[in-house]
Amino acid sequence: EDDLESKLPLKGKKILITAGPTYEAIDPVRFIGNHSSGKMGFDIAKAAANLGASVILVTGPTHLKVENSLIEVVNVFSAQEMYDACHLHFNDTDVAIAAAAVADYKPKVIALQKIKKAADEFSIELEKTKDILSSLGKIKKKQFLIGFALETENEIENAKLKIQKKNLDLIVLNSLQDKGAGFQQPTNKVTFIDKEFKIEPMDLKSKESVAVDILNKVIEHFYV
Numbered sequence: 001e002d003d004l005e006s007k008l009p010l011k012g013k014k015i016l017i018t019a020g021p022t023y024e025a026i027d028p029v030r031f032i033g034n035h036s037s038g039k040m041g042f043d044i045a046k047a048a049a050n051l052g053a054s055v056i057l058v059t060g061p062t063h064l065k066v067e068n069s070l071i072e073v074v075n076v077f078s079a080q081e082m083y084d085a086c087h088l089h090f091n092d093t094d095v096a097i098a099a100a101a102v103a104d105y106k107p108k109v110i111a112l113q114k115i116k117k118a119a120d121e122f123s124i125e126l127e128k129t130k131d132i133l134s135s136l137g138k139i140k141k142k143q144f145l146i147g148f149a150l151e152t153e154n155e156i157e158n159a160k161l162k163i164q165k166k167n168l169d170l171i172v173l174n175s176l177q178d179k180g181a182g183f184q185q186p187t188n189k190v191t192f193i194d195k196e197f198k199i200e201p202m203d204l205k206s207k208e209s210v211a212v213d214i215l216n217k218v219i220e221h222f223y224v
């Protein structure tokens with residue numbers, strides 16, 4: 001019993017994870033997307049399952065695959081679909097981790113036919129997507145809520161503002177300054193900031209190891 005708890009400390013816990021980019025349709029053949037590979041979110045899902053958690057992995061379009069009886073993959077395309085899937089599962093979740101690179105804006109209208117090439121200049125009107133993490137922060141009860149932040153200036157200050165604005169328990173700040181960190185890279189350099197604003201810079205390491213560090217924070221929350 002004691003042994004099981006130390007080996008599978010997240011057994012019985014439900015964890016919702018978002019991963020990958022979102023694609024916002026422009027017309028039937030085009031979209032606005034980003035370079036997120038989905039690897040960080042998938043690595044968190046695998047590490048969580050290895051610790052015994054049941055995982056709902058809501059992912060935007062990626063090439064990644066995962067086969068694990070503890071991981072249910074929910075494939076989505078747009079920010080709105082990711083929002084709907086997350087809200088469907090959030091109520092009976094113990095932890096939510098938002099690792100997806102969700103589009104901030106989407107085309108105001110989706111053309112029903114392929115847009116034809118015509119004038120020399122062309123622009124698309126965009127409107128804000130819904131902020132999934134902020135919405136979960138507003139409705140959360142006992143859920144432990146973890147967000148990511150990608151900043152290029154005033155990193156710590158901006159990350160602290162995100163903790164407050166989105167009602168988070170912990171934020172994982174991605175440092176793009178360091179070579180080998182971020183999009184399309186196997187490594188990540190992160191800094192943890194908790195809701196008391198305790199700052200913990202971590203070393204540059206593989207995304208697998210960052211995933212384990214994040215789940216250690218989750219374990220601390222339940223056991224310390």
Ligand code: CTP
Pocket residue numbers: 018079098099100101102103104129130131132133134146147148149150151162
């Ligand atoms: N996020 C989300 N839904 C959105 C936008 C962001 O759930 N529509 C989540 C991301 O998954 C991430 C966190 O919010 O965990 C922060 O994302 P980030 O892009 O750094 O911040 P934004 O709030 O979008 O602000 P900005 O891009 O202006 O820095």
Ligand code: CA
Pocket residue numbers: 102103104
């Ligand atoms: Ca954003």
